[in-house]
Amino acid sequence: MNTSEFYQQIWQDYIKMTPQAEAIADALTARGETVLNDHIAFRTFNQGPTQLAALEPLILALGYRRFEPYHFAAKKIDAFGYTPPHPDLPRIFISELRVEELSPESQAILLPLIAQIPADTAADASVFWRGRPWSAPTYADYQELAAESEYAAWLSIIGLRVNHFTININALTQMSEVAQLNEFVEALGFQINASGGRVKGSPAVLLEQASTLASIQEFEFAGGEQHPVTTCYYEFAKRYYDDAGQLYQGFVAASADKIFESTHSQS
Numbered sequence: 001m002n003t004s005e006f007y008q009q010i011w012q013d014y015i016k017m018t019p020q021a022e023a024i025a026d027a028l029t030a031r032g033e034t035v036l037n038d039h040i041a042f043r044t045f046n047q048g049p050t051q052l053a054a055l056e057p058l059i060l061a062l063g064y065r066r067f068e069p070y071h072f073a074a075k076k077i078d079a080f081g082y083t084p085p086h087p088d089l090p091r092i093f094i095s096e097l098r099v100e101e102l103s104p105e106s107q108a109i110l111l112p113l114i115a116q117i118p119a120d121t122a123a124d125a126s127v128f129w130r131g132r133p134w135s136a137p138t139y140a141d142y143q144e145l146a147a148e149s150e151y152a153a154w155l156s157i158i159g160l161r162v163n164h165f166t167i168n169i170n171a172l173t174q175m176s177e178v179a180q181l182n183e184f185v186e187a188l189g190f191q192i193n194a195s196g197g198r199v200k201g202s203p204a205v206l207l208e209q210a211s212t213l214a215s216i217q218e219f220e221f222a223g224g225e226q227h228p229v230t231t232c233y234y235e236f237a238k239r240y241y242d243d244a245g246q247l248y249q250g251f252v253a254a255s256a257d258k259i260f261e262s263t264h265s266q267s
């Protein structure tokens with residue numbers, strides 16, 4: 001599979017979960033902008049057939065190169081960033097939850113879900129858009145997970161899917177600041193994640209970011225219960241050049257920590 005096919009599949013799955021992203025991208029295109037993606041991100045567990053180590057070969061096969069590790073102690077998450085084979089392609093960010101560090105109660109919910117994942121699930125890149133490879137948890141289990149780890153609860157019902165795409169502000173011609181894009185998005189009727197500030201990061205750390213609050217969709221839980229769940233969000237990023245004249249390629253952990261909260265419950 002080439003990168004064009006990969007991103008076409010990922011985008012189509014993403015906008016089913018995140019209709020706001022298609023609306024925002026279409027509104028920018030209608031203004032004459034060309035919308036390029038700065039990066040995409042995935043969430044997974046650090047155990048079972050879909051852990052990061054099993055997914056990484058699929059990313060490397062697309063020509064990507066592992067760039068930097070990231071650690072989020074409070075959220076019990078590790079991640080790697082990957083740089084693309086061509087500058088017009090997005091970077092990739094894959095994070096995984098340290099399941100063994102959760103409470104025994106949360107592990108008792110998650111481990112049976114992970115045990116359902118077929119051994120060959122990561123045999124090809126379609127693992128990134130095929131959807132949840134385990135049966136839905138009960139809503140009570142989802143709520144119990146959410147009380148300890150929103151990331152765990154999200155994964156339990158959403159599964160391994162792209163968590164967000166990111167508009168590359170550097171590629172826009174009519175807006176040059178994150179704050180401008182925030183205002184444009186709000187005028188379309190979508191909310192901005194204010195956790196850690198409406199604009200996260202700064203020129204000093206060579207990266208500024210913002211994001212919408214996640215879309216919400218009804219999901220069916222075990223037993224047939226239907227409940228609204230936060231799904232995915234749209235991010236915006238502006239990168240700066242370092243003292244050597246190189247465009248910053250990485251991510252800022254302190255900002256990413258707050259971006260994760262774009263999928264927190266909005267009730």
